[in-house]
Amino acid sequence: MPELPEVETVVRGLRKTVLGRKILSVWIGKSDFIDNPEEFPLLSGQTIAAVERFGKFMLLRLASGDEVEAAATVEVGQFVADTKAPDVVREYAASLLVHLGMTGQIASIAAEIPLEKHTHVSFTLDDGRELRYTDARRFGRMAYLTAELLAKEVEGAGADPLEVSATEFSQRVRTRNSRIKALLLDQSVLRGVGNIYADESLWRSKIHPARVGSKLSEKETQTLRRALQDILNRAIVMRGSSISDFLDANGEPGEYQRHHRAYGREGKPCDRCRTLIRRVIVAGRSSHFCPKCQPAPRQRKSKRSTRKLRKRS
DNA sequence: CTCGATCCCTGGACGC
DNA sequence: TGCGTCCAGGGATCGA
Numbered sequence: 534m535p536e537l538p539e540v541e542t543v544v545r546g547l548r549k550t551v552l553g554r555k556i557l558s559v560w561i562g563k564s565d566f567i568d569n570p571e572e573f574p575l576l577s578g579q580t581i582a583a584v585e586r587f588g589k590f591m592l593l594r595l596a597s598g599d600e601v602e603a604a605a606t607v608e609v610g611q612f613v614a615d616t617k618a619p620d621v622v623r624e625y626a627a628s629l630l631v632h633l634g635m636t637g638q639i640a641s642i643a644a645e646i647p648l649e650k651h652t653h654v655s656f657t658l659d660d661g662r663e664l665r666y667t668d669a670r671r672f673g674r675m676a677y678l679t680a681e682l683l684a685k686e687v688e689g690a691g692a693d694p695l696e697v698s699a700t701e702f703s704q705r706v707r708t709r710n711s712r713i714k715a716l717l718l719d720q721s722v723l724r725g726v727g728n729i730y731a732d733e734s735l736w737r738s739k740i741h742p743a744r745v746g747s748k749l750s751e752k753e754t755q756t757l758r759r760a761l762q763d764i765l766n767r768a769i770v771m772r773g774s775s776i777s778d779f780l781d782a783n784g785e786p787g788e789y790q791r792h793h794r795a796y797g798r799e800g801k802p803c804d805r806c807r808t809l810i811r812r813v814i815v816a817g818r819s820s821h822f823c824p825k826c827q828p829a830p831r832q833r834k835s836k837r838s839t840r841k842l843r844k845r846s
Numbered sequence: 847c848t849c850g851a852t853c854c855c856t857g858g859a860c861g862c
Numbered sequence: 863t864g865c866g867t868c869c870a871g872g873g874a875t876c877g878a
Contacts, residue, residue: 670871818871
């Protein structure tokens with residue numbers, strides 16, 4: 534599932550393949566994952582002036598006519614820190630927002646190659662290729678946004694986990710009574726973290742996923758922040774984790790899944806203490822952790838000590 | 847504020 | 863071979 538490192542990997546790939554390309558026409562198949570498919574014809578004639586990442590979102594910045602020239606000065610293939618994105622947003626009149634959801638893929642494909650079964654959007658480009666969006670489960674999202682709508686979209690977004698300061702991270706985590714796993718996954722707390730990197734960073738920092746944010750010590754909180762940043766950076770270098778069907782913009786898998794220590798390792802020995810990794814549901818998501826290295830919190834306040842087992846008919 | 851439940855969607859794993 | 867069932871999960875939404 535594409536999280537920050539996977540999205541960053543795709544973005545870097547797209548910068549090499551579609552930056553500066555002009556969109557000639559748009560084809561849409563199924564459109565129930567698109568906010569405003571009826572506006573997509575407006576993309577025709579526009580040029581992809583920049584490709585940016587904002588949390589798990591990708592933004593294809595569009596320019597028409599005069600704007601193209603100005604946009605030509607945008608640095609190519611260079612990492613663009615996105616902490617200032619809310620400001621940068623207004624420099625483009627329009628943007629295409631793309632969220633890969635669980636199974637989304639986007640890439641520049643030679644036009645003569647037949648569409649795949651679940652390709653739902655295809656942009657014809659001026660280099661004879663097509664920028665295609667493929668997404669079997671359609672948990673992804675696309676939207677054509679004016680600068681104004683994009684600003685609204687981005688409003689209230691969490692901090693960039695790679696840029697967040699020690700102070701801000703602490704403030705965002707230690708003032709909350711939610712469990713840390715939920716906080717890490719909450720895009721209004723941090724933008725870009727998903728299930729894999731939440732579990733990996735908690736394992737690294739030896740924090741149980743059900744611990745409550747406000748009950749973490751400052752030291753634990755900063756250990757977590759450093760672990761998260763280090764893991765995300767390493768994952769980016771390895772071009773993300775290929776679980777299920779993540780492929781980058783060149784159709785190639787990432788390598789970071791080989792380095793997972795908790796995620797997907799239920800029943801396997803912890804790399805630190807050999808205790809078997811466990812999987813439980815926290816915040817509605819499966820959470821992998823070492824029961825020894827990541828001790829469970831005392832107890833959570835609950836109305837009934839007996840928990841109801843969900844019945845299945 | 848925080849929680850759990852539910853829904854969206856489809857492929858893949860598994861049981862029979 | 864084929865069918866039914868369950869599960870995965872990001873995010874929105876709703877009621878408690």
